[in-house]
Amino acid sequence: MRLCVIGCGNVGRIIAKAIDEGTLRVDLKYYDRNPKKCEELGKPYSMNFEEFLEGCAIVLEAASQQAVRELGPKALEKADLIVLSVGALLDDELLSKLLDVAERFNKRIYVPSGAIAGLDAIKALSLVGIDEITLVTTKNPKALGVNVKERKVIFEGEAKEAVNKFPFNINVVAALSLAAKKPAKVKIVADPSVDKNIHEIYVKSKASDLHVRVENVPSPTNPKTSYLAALSVIELVREMEERLKVGT
Ligand SMILES: NC(=O)c1ccc[n+]([C@@H]2O[C@H](COP(=O)([O-])OP(=O)(O)OC[C@H]3O[C@@H](n4cnc5c(N)ncnc54)[C@H](O)[C@@H]3O)[C@@H](O)[C@H]2O)c1
Missing domain, CATH: 3.40.50.720 (NAD(P)-binding Rossmann-like Domain)
Structure with missing residues (x-):
């Protein structure tokens, strides 16, 4: 292949x-x-x-x-x-x-899971309808390309606006919105005290409520990108040739 x-x-x-x-x-x-x-x-x-x-x-x-x-x-x-x-x-x-x-x-x-976890359950929950889906992303200001000295919410809004304003940082909200079949709400926080890319996902639905927290190590050559994102692609390609598929 x-x-x-x-x-x-x-x-x-x-x-x-x-x-x-x-x-x-x-x-x-x-x-x-x-x-x-x-x-x-x-x-x-x-x-x-x-x-x-x-x-x-x-x-x-x-x-x-x-x-x-x-x-x-x-x-x-x-x-x-x-x-x-x-x-x-x-x-x-x-x-x-x-x-x-x-x-x-x-x-x-x-669309690979990229830098987050939980798309399997979110896709399944979308079958009964998701009432609310929110992403809170916290990164070091350097990774977000902003200059702030203390923890600050730098964006709050809808998925489409977030991916336009932060095209290299918030791709995960697009994957969430596609999986949930509705636009996710987003909050982006710049925090000089964190050295990880942290994504917290909150979902409310008739079948389950989810809270997923992922703390990713940034890639050494590009702090905007989490190492997990590349690993998720590698696993996706590997699975294409597997006989056993695990997960939704
Ligand atoms: N879905 C996710 O969870 C997730 C996670 C991490 C990164 N990403 C996205 O994946 C992409 C790659 O990330 P990266 O860290 O490897 O970025 P990178 O900046 O290190 O590398 C991107 C490379 O693509 C090339 N490139 C950019 N636009 C191009 C174009 N129009 N035609 C040809 N070449 C082009 C650049 O020259 C560069 O060499 C980024 O858009 C990033 O936002 C998504």
């Missing part, structure tokens, strides 16, 4: 390491708008997107919301697509365009 990765950045590098260590057994190819990033990785890459897509079974977008917009539809004509910059999928027009291409070319779009 050939995995074609858009993005030779932090997640791209963790995927390459998983291949080198034998955790992931796939044939690998990269594409990035910045060739230097791919050269640093030392893995096969192409600067021509059409050529990059040749022979791909799965395309992993690990780049940006802009990459989902610009490259997602073309990728789906040739391969299944894993979207990590999930915030892009809260754009209704883009999502329906991607679903339309997937339908026409008989391909699938995968």
